[in-house]
Amino acid sequence: MEDTTTLSVTKPIRCIVKLGGAAITCKNDLEKINEENVEIVSSQLREAMITGSSSRKVLGMDWSKRPGKSGISCDADDFEDQNLDSSSFVVVHGAGVGLQSDVHSLLVKICDADLLFLPSGSFGHFQASKSGVHKGGLNKPLVKAGFVATRISVTTLNLEIVRALAREGIPSIGMSPFSCGWTTSERNMASADLSMVAQAINSGFVPVLHGDAVLDDLQGCTILSGDVIIRHLAAYLKPEYVVFLTDVLGVYDRPPSEPNAVLLREIAVSEDGSWSVVKPTLEDMKKQVETTVAAHDTTGGMATKISEAALIAKLGIDVYIVKAATTHSSRALSGEVKGALPEDWLGTVIRFVGKGNRNC
């Protein structure tokens, strides 16, 4: 399905990070970034990527004019003695273009090759839902206009995230799936050339991709979610681990706002793709979770997250779902919680157990 002929990464990818829409935007506010969270997350990413960077002066790479300022401050000399060598990370952020009311039918239609995380974030959502971009039909003026409006909204968010990362000294490069030539066929990924992503990584950059409106062979257009992108990147780049940053501590057995909701700490995925809760060891936990799905998917979407994460875990890649901008996210990003989970780390890890090896 993918064109991997030209794909070759010269050094291993350490981590693919999903910045969930709910974590980086103000969910109930139109096109508003959660500046504080984005700043903390960017700083945590810098510390995880660049060894010893926490004690150093941050050399920002966003030399654009800031609102209200007339000039740019950039001291070129400061860069001379800097070693910016960093381990390879890829960032993908949500676009928030999922459609709550439509999510069940979407999940049914798009089958397992295109499972969708639930809507979150405030960019792209209005534009996509107003026009029905995900349903296709570019011959309709409203859909075509909505496609244009959605891409404007999600690329605006992308630019802001790239700038926030660059301000923290992360060599971030925005890459839109649409421009990279990623297309779908009846909503399933049809082509996703990763060669440019690989080249950017090989040149020492951190690609920043995002959920996007893309062309579809059969229905004209659709929405490609950040989570589908993550899964494809994980399959072909084989990172050491994947971190999903969200706005709750991790995956719960029911919507986290409900009383008695229990944080699932560790989920094991077996060879046949089924999964079970290892920690906490509540009896029949898996069944409880499944039961919760039907009633609550539109309010939390965590069961969908498990299914999606399980597909990545099945590749032998540990997946951490953790609350953004906390000590827990910092520890997950740095890889500190690999292996035995520290008792004081709060989050959910989803791991492949298979037959005791990491290949499947």
Next chain:
Amino acid sequence: MEDTTTLSVTKPIRCIVKLGGAAITCKNDLEKINEENVEIVSSQLREAMITGSSSRKVLGMDWSKRPGKSGISCDADDFEDQNLDSSSFVVVHGAGVGLQSDVHSLLVKICDADLLFLPSGSFGHFQASKSGVHKGGLNKPLVKAGFVATRISVTTLNLEIVRALAREGIPSIGMSPFSCGWTTSERNMASADLSMVAQAINSGFVPVLHGDAVLDDLQGCTILSGDVIIRHLAAYLKPEYVVFLTDVLGVYDRPPSEPNAVLLREIAVSEDGSWSVVKPTLEDMKKQVETTVAAHDTTGGMATKISEAALIAKLGIDVYIVKAATTHSSRALSGEVKGALPEDWLGTVIRFVGKGNRNC
């Protein structure tokens, strides 16, 4: 050199338009868009593209929140009876990342495959010149940071142009050459996959490309100018005509600010690539222009423009160089001045004469 295997445009391209940096930004102001010009140019483009559009209500496609506003106004119903069919245009805008002080050496080094228009515009220039991105060397922290900063600046401009066009009801789609996978080899175009541009056109969109920082096989990175992009697009998409929008009326025989500067109205390009001024018929005009180049290229760059435009004209494609946001630009964009030039049209046309046919 190009990967054209997957390139196929289903309907002919009418026009490729270059929005010169000098025309769309405030040249002497850091990262400031010339809002008035951009708005007029966008409106002229809409009228040229969409037949009968001047009498219709403009249905904007930028549904993003505007500064100071809390919501978005978009009346979905308005789109129902719209026929948005438009002839195919491609827009390329300058990035202003050329380097004045370095332009002569650049022109020498990059040979005829990579002729460079002179610097203009206020986006990307500071970032690129501060770090020397065009010279390559991504292993240097300053160059790597400058690459990131340059891309942030030029994609900021791209987003603003896309939004301005969308506000006028033009289905514009931003496409960064970097993300499209365009790379150079020792500053010459090495790969420029046009398939995604073609697909966007076939789906009824107007791709909006821009000068960009790109990866280079040999020197790590460089700057790919909007004009090199235009020439490649022209060679493979074969538009009916190409329009360069700039901040002076056209090409003069010397810097337009000088007394007695004469506007060159028509330039003929012959089969061997040489060119001569047909109108006005001043004796030895060509030699005068050439003499002017050495002394004044850094102040106006018009001779460089002629050489570049001549390469496009040699393909049998008329090139119009015209002042943005005037009646002259409107007439050039609409194709009204094709054929015999109206006496009251001010601008420069560069045409292939060859042996009386349009093939070369």
